[in-house]
Amino acid sequence: MRICLVASNRFAIREPFAGGLESMTATLARGLAERGHEVTLFAGPGSQVHPEVRLSPLAVVEVSAAAMADRFAPGPEWVADHHAYLALMLSLARTGAEQFDVVHNNSLHHLPVSMAPALAVPVLTTLHTPPLPLLESALALSPDASRFVAVSEWTAAAWRHVVASDVVLNGLDLAAWSPGPGGGPAVWSGRLVAEKAPHLAIDACRAAGVPLVLAGPVQDVDYVEREVVPRLGGEVTYAGHLTGAALARLLQEASVAVVTPAWDEPYGLVAAEAMACGTPVAAFARGGLAQVVSPDSGVLVPPGDVAALAAAVVRAARLDRRAVRAHAEATCGADAMVEGYLARYAELGQRVDAA
Structure with a gap:
């Protein structure tokens, strides 16, 4: 499959990881690539994962001092986030179906959810956090444009008042996290x-x-x-x-x-x-x-x-x-997580073919 993974544009997907979302994304990207899938990763600058994973460059913008002088202007980080995800989603709306079989959104930004209806390629969104206001707003406008997966039963229940989701537990490379003797602090x-x-x-x-x-x-x-x-x-x-x-x-x-x-x-x-x-x-x-x-x-x-x-x-x-x-x-194994997502990708592809 041709898979577009969307992560945070602020944090690089590389060691040492900024948090669990980045670690999970790296594990998933590596697992997909090792199974022979074509993976493109949209993430922060400096990302470095499996050598077969292609990195998608972020779009950047320099907003003029006159614009930022507006008393209601958002901060520069908000503008950078907005521009990067807007550029990505507009690009996917134009040519996504020619490049990818599925878009898997692991970001916390609202634009991949709100703009999913504009894409001719199916979108899967993983819910990594408790409910967030901008994501709830995006879901109110496009509740059926993306399929959703939660990282635990608790997270699925926390979002149930807004959207239904499957559960795919996060996983890790059990060979890299091998058992030790303990006894220390x-x-x-x-x-x-x-x-x-x-x-x-x-x-x-x-x-x-x-x-x-x-x-x-x-x-x-x-x-x-x-x-x-x-x-x-x-x-x-x-x-x-x-x-x-x-x-x-x-x-x-x-x-x-x-x-x-x-x-x-x-x-x-x-x-x-x-x-x-x-x-x-x-x-x-x-x-x-x-x-x-x-x-x-x-x-x-x-x-x-x-x-x-x-x-x-x-x-x-x-x-x-x-x-x-x-x-x-x-x-907690990575294999179960990767296979769980591959099953969801395949189901999304079948829905598109049926339509």
């Missing part, structure tokens, strides 16, 4: 932002008397300076923004992975990565984590309850690492 990984609340992981691990290593990109400097930096020191360290291989090594040695969402986690790829390494999870039970983490692979506690999380850190570390890995193999 606890690990918290992910984007260092307020909605991921790494400061609560620090508080819980200090209460439990368990050393903690943080890893991930600093994407909210004010939050990190206010809540995380003052808590560092002693047995709490920050390892930086790691590549997948480096993070896998850290998780292989970890006794437990701590996941502390202060929002409804749509899936929880960091939990899947830990479990693939045989490392059990101690987490707040928010969003899709209840589907990703099983009683054999982790301990879930009420959101925001730091005392309960401290106890969960100790309990989870006692779980059988072989059972944790087995759960990951059964539920």
